Amino acid sequence: MMLLSGDPPRSRVLTIVLLVIILALAATPFIFPGAKAMNVAAKICIFAALVASYDLLLGYTGTVSFAHTMFYGIGSYAIAIALYTMGPNWGAVATGIVIGLPLAALLALAIGLFSLRVAAIFFAMITLAVASAFQVLASQMSWLTGGEDGRSFQLPDLLRPGTVLIPKSLIGFEFNGRTLTFYLVFVASTLMILALLRVVNSPFGRVLQAIRENRFRAEALGFRTVFHLTYANCLAALVAASAGILNALWLRYAGPDTSLSFSIMLDILLMVVIGGMGTIYGAIIGAAIFILAQNYLQSLMGVASKAAGEAGLPLLPGLLHPDRWLLWLGLLFIASVYFFPTGVVGRLRSGRAGKTSDAAH
C-alpha cells in the first residue's frame, strides 16, 4: 500500500489487467525474445512513464501543454549527442543525464513562471510555440543534432546485444546486453510511475487537484497556485526527459521523428484519454492498448483479410486489407472515447458504487 502511496487501482478487473500487462512486459525477454516483441514492450514501458508524466499535468492540474515531446526530445538528444561525441562509455551516459535533465527542468521552470500565471489557453499557446521553435532548432543545428537524420550512436559494451551475460545453456534463453537494457528501461519506467503515483497522492498532489477543480478557491485557501503548477510542470518535464533518455538508449538513435515530432504529442494525448485522465494507472493501460494496436493491428488485419478472402466473403477482404489499418485504428479510438469518456480506468472504477474514501481507512 505504501508502495502505491495509498492509491490502489480500486477495481478488481483493473488490478488484474494491470498485473497482466506488467507481468507480460517483465517476461517479454524470455517469452517473446524476438526483436519486434522486445521493441514493442520497451516502447510500452517508456510511453507508460511518458504518458503518466503528461497525466500529472493534464489529468491532475487540468493544464494543457503541447511541449511534452520537447522535454522528451531534450532527454533523447542529450544522451544521443553525448554518446555520439564522447564515444560509447559510461561517462558519456552520465554527461547526457547531467545535461539533459536539468536543461529540461530549467526550461519547464522558465515556461511555467512566465505563462502559468494567466489563463490556461495562453499556457497551451506558449508551449506550442516553444515546442515548434525547438523542433526547428533541432533540425537546423545539424552540426550538433544531425539535422533530419538524427544521431545514431553506440552503447557502452555492457548494454550491447553482443555482450552475453548469462549464456542460453544456463537459463534457457540468452541474457545479453540487449536484455539488460530492456530491464533497465522496465525498472526505470516502473520507478518513475511509482514516483508519480506518490506525488499525486501527496499533499502537494492534492493541491494540484484543487487547482484543477477551483483555482480561485485554492488561492483563497492560501496556496500560491502558480508555484504548484510550475513545480508540476518541472516534474513532468523531468520524467519526460528521463523517458526520452530511455528511448534513445533503447533505439541507439535520436532523431526528429522518434523524439520530437508532433505526432508523438498526439499519441500521448490519445493514450491519456484512452487510459483515463487523472489516474496515473490510465497511462499504463493507454500506452499498452495504443502501442499494441499500432504494431499488431496491421498484421492482425492481414490475417483476417486473408481468412475472409478464403471464406469467399464479399467486401470484407477489402475492408480488412492491411493497408486500411489506420482507418480501423481511428475507428477504434473514436469508439473507445465514445464508450469510455472517462477512459478505461474511469470506466472500470465506476463499476463500484460511489466514490470511495482514501484507502487509509
Place this chain on the structure above:
Amino acid sequence: MALTLETRDLTIRFGGHVAVNNVSCSFRPGELTAIVGPNGAGKTTYFNLISGQLRASAGHILFDGTDITQHSAPMRTRAGLGRAFQLTNLFPNLTVEENVRLAVQAANGTHYDMLRPWMVRRDLIARADAILDQVALGSRRGVAATALSHGDQRKLEVALMIALEPKVFMFDEPTAGMSIDEVPVVLNLIAQLKQDKSKIILLVEHKMDVVRSLADRIIVLHNGQLVADGPPAEVIASPIVQEAYLGVAPKSAA
C-alpha cells in the same frame, strides 16, 4: 498586542459605479460585527476587498499592524484572514474529506510536500476528521462535494474556513438557502467561535433574527457607504436604517 483589522477610506470603482465608497471602520477582537444592508449595498464587495479577491481603487486595509492593501489573496489567507464565500465555492469533484484536508494542510503550511503520501499524515487526517464532526458532516466524508445537498455544501464551506484556523472569520450569508433545521448547526458553530475572545468575526447576513441573536455590533452599508455603526438595538432603531434597509425588506424587520 491585540489583533486589529481596519479599513481606511476603502473605495472601489467599477467604471463609473462606486461599489464601496470611503468606508472607514475598525474591527475589534472578541466582537462579532454584522454587516447589513440591502441587496447591492456593497457588502460582499467589501468582503472581497478585505480578503483580497478584489483590489481597492483607493484607501487602505490594515491588518495586525500591516498595510495589506496590495497583498494577494493567498498572502492574506496565510496572514490569518479566513473567508467563507456566499456562493458555494468548493472543489466539486473532490470528496468532502479531501476538501477539508486541503484547508487543514494549508493551515499547517504543508504546501509543497510531494514525497509523503496523504495516508501517513495522521496528524492532518485527525484534524480534518475533528472538523468534519464539528460541522456534522462526518457521515458524508466520502461523498464528492458536488453531490452534497445545498445545506451540506454551506456547512462544508464553513468547515474549510474553520480548518484554516484564521484570526479573522468572514462569513458571507452562511445560512442562505439552508433549510430551517440546518440553520442551527451553523449558528451554533458561529456562537462557539465567539467564545474565543481573541478572534474577529465578520458576518454578512440578511436574516434580522440571526443578526440580533449573534451580533455585538452592526454596521450598515447603503449604496457603498457606511451609514450606521453601533450596538444592534440602537442601529436597528435608527431612522436611517429603518429607511435604508428595513424599509426595503420589511419582512425581515418583523
